[in-house]
Amino acid sequence: MIGELTANQAVSPNGHTSLPQAGGLNRSQLQRLVRSGLLSREGPVLLPSAAARAWHRSGDPSLLIETLHINVRFVGEAMHALASAPLTHDQLLRLAREEYDLPWATTGPVHNRTAWLSVTGMVDLFDRHLHLTDSGRDVLARLALGTPASDDTGVTTRLTLATGAVADLIDSLDETELRARADGANLYIPGTSANGGSLDALHMLTEAAIPSITDTDFVRFVRANFPKARTAATARTAKEALKALGLIQRTSSETWSATPGAIAWIESGEALDLARTVHASLAFFGEILGELNATGRLTTGALAERSVRYLPNRQRPLSRAAVNTRLNLLEACGLVSRLSQTVYRTTPLGLAFKDSLPCLSQEDALSDRPADTRADCNPSGRPDADRQSASPGEDIAAELERAARDSPNHKRLEKAAVAALGYLGLPGEHVGGNGHVDGRVRFGIGAGSAILGVEAKSAANGRVVEQPLFGLADHRAEIGAEITLLIGPGFERRMLREADDDPAIAVIETELLAEVVRRQDHTPLTLDQLAPLVDPALRAAQRREALSGYWQAQEVRSQVEYAIVGLLNAEAEDPLEEGGWLDLTSIRRGLRSRGYRVGEDEVEEALAFLAWNRIGVVQRSERGYRCTAGVHAAGMRIRALGHQWSAAAHHREVRPSDKESQP
Known part of the structure; x- marks a missing residue:
């Protein structure tokens, strides 16, 4: 199929082509061919690259492998490893991870590369080992091999410039516009997040709003095309997500249409146009690229905690899910790469993209907040030497x-x-x-x-x-x-x-x-x-992942406690419910409706903590549980415990003679 596709003169970046056999390639697969050096973009169409055309004319598989090696990591390097001795896929995976710092959890990426080498006759697989053939050795001798490196320092990248409506969006981003962006606390994109699936979903949903679509039809469209979004509520959440991402806008009380930036992305098929459009509408999007680059390998949990520094309209950090949705989009656009389940880093393209954007700095985001809610940090996330830090x-x-x-x-x-x-x-x-x-x-x-x-x-x-x-x-x-x-x-x-x-x-x-x-x-x-x-x-690389489970459990525990107090408060305010009592089953049902699936023991433990007499915001009886204070009061009492311990420590450090001399 690839040979037939490279023989074609032009292909739409959206995956539309006159070739029946090429029409099976979806948009993300075409983007991978672009990254592999086999297709190149010229305006609104994709064309076979010069290298792909040369390979197709000559039929020489060595030209294909040389092109792949230039554009894809661990192709020639895998051949170099096999030149010393036959290796299994597992051994090649270990080499890729340890010597080249490639963030692969399975042998899938290795199989993808060795499949190319196998069909072109560069390697032969038998006895569960890959063997470099004589043809492979001849090609290897002509390759310029890279050296193992843990980052992409020194890699140059070409950033496509914004044009038309997308360029207008970016040019309009002054400090006021950056502050006005949506928080995007409840982003939901139907479909899969891996392998560019989120881009395909956004593309399909945006096209559905061209020229316009009613609320009812949008909900029906989502439910019909995405198996995991069968409920009307889920479909409406997806619609609100597209609005927050800057892809659709209201044109009447009942209809929606794609925004100019979204239409420009649909026409160009350029992932960076999507990223620019999203950045212009969504807070803490392009700024993530700066955080990952300035602060190092932050986990998604750490990014969530830092997000509040860039959200002038919000007093609480984003959830990990909201940050993960942003990271999935950035990864699909080639702006970040995943190092582990919870750790990402900015790619060279991402660094160039970040430098091309107007972004909100931490100081800008926090400057209008009350003094007691500001974080005294510079854009790199580290305190200045001459400024008092937060803790x-x-x-x-x-x-x-x-x-x-x-x-x-x-x-x-x-x-x-x-x-x-x-x-x-x-x-x-x-x-x-x-x-x-x-x-x-x-x-x-x-x-x-x-x-x-x-x-x-x-x-x-x-x-x-x-x-x-x-x-x-x-x-x-x-x-x-x-x-x-x-x-x-x-x-x-x-x-x-x-x-x-x-x-x-x-x-x-x-x-x-x-x-x-x-x-x-x-x-x-x-x-x-x-x-x-x-x-x-x-091992050193395993420590963060091991600790992340505990951090996540702590975050979930706090969220469950907060949700329980909210549920009991809502019950107490309901005029049809006398006393505001809820039994354990009702509380668990209410938590599930808010997205928390926790066991009975965990809920009882949280209720016992909230009912403890040092906090005392939950009362228990044979009728169940009810709140005796609001959410704000509960938080104040929990924070007060820490202040009491600090005061006790200070009292312990004061000597008796000092206390006697105090008035």
Whole structure:
């Protein structure tokens, strides 16, 4: 099919073509052919690239493989690996992940590449191993191979310019317009989010509104075309999402039409036109690209917490689901790449795209808020040296990040690492000096506690080069520790592998440690929940994912508690219901209607917490449960507990003689 498609003179970017066999390619598949270098865009149509035409004329498969290698990672590199010895798909996957930092969870991407190599005669598969053929060796000798790299630094990319209605949208984005964008707290795009499915869904829904569509017909269209959106409420939510994304607008009390920007995207088929249109309408969209680039590998949960800094019309952060919808769109447009289930990074195209956009900075978003709701952060997310930060945790995290790059002053990171661990509940002290451990901390209390050694390595370029690890055992013996915490901004690949393989070393990147410290102010973890941070059985790349489960559980727990108070308050305000009582079954049913599917034990635990006499916002009787205070009062009482503990700690630190001298 690909050979037949490249022989055609022009193809619509929306997937329409006169070739019956090519018409089976959907829009996302055509976009992949563009990224593979086989199709090129010229105005509103896709044409075979010069390389594709040369391959089609000659029939030489080596030209196809050379084109794919130039445009797709891990094609020639896979051939290079097979030149040394036959390998299985699993072994190639391990190589792609460890040597080239490719974020692949399954062998699917490897199979995709080796399928091309197999049909072109470059590799042969037998005995479950891939073998490089003589033809493959001849082609490999002509390829310029890349070197393993953990990022895309130095990669150049060509950014297509905005034109027409989309360019007008971007040009109109002054600070007032950026502030007026929709929060998009309840975004729902029907269909799948993977493999460009979200773009196909948006394309289909937007086309349905050209020239116009009624409310009733839109709901009917969604329910007819998307199996998972069968209810009228879900279809209406999808319609509101398209409005928030800037793709449809009301033209009467009953009808909707596609916006000029959306029509321009439909005509061009250019994913960046969609991204620009969405950015012009939706808050915290293009700004995500800057956050990921400036702050490092943030999880979706961390991005959700930071979102409130860019939402001038909202006092609460976005949900993880709302952030995930944004990330799925950015990924489908090629602006971010997924490193794991919850971690993304900005692509070179994304960086160029971000620089071309007017974006709302944190200071701009927060400048009109009351002073007590502002976050004193600059656009990079780190506090200025001469400005008071929002919390001690922010100060400690920021110092840790700065110290990690201050390689001439190695003791600075040693002290910062000990301070960060102490803030998390691992008290200790800085030691330092030649031949000694950098620090020691204690995990746990009493007889069950354990001493951990701290070794901190800074690097100005963010990557610690090869350093011997054999002396760490002596350092552990010196302080009676069983585990070494090796802390640094990043480590050279071979050093990281050696440390990860050592059962007595837990590798912790300063970026993750700083994130844990920052989160501890708002999503605190217990010591048991923090265990993955210092567990030597986990590799460095696995720690964030292990902690994310606990963070997510904490967030869900808080959301459930908040929802329970809201449900009971609504029941109390209902004039038809006497007393405002709800039994456990009714509460669980109400939570399900709000999207929370939690077990009975979890609901009872949350109710017991809210009924605790130190909070006392829920009352229990044989009739069930009811609220004795509003949502705001409940939040104030919970926050007050923290203030009481701080006051108690201050009182404990005041000496008796000081108290006697106070009036």
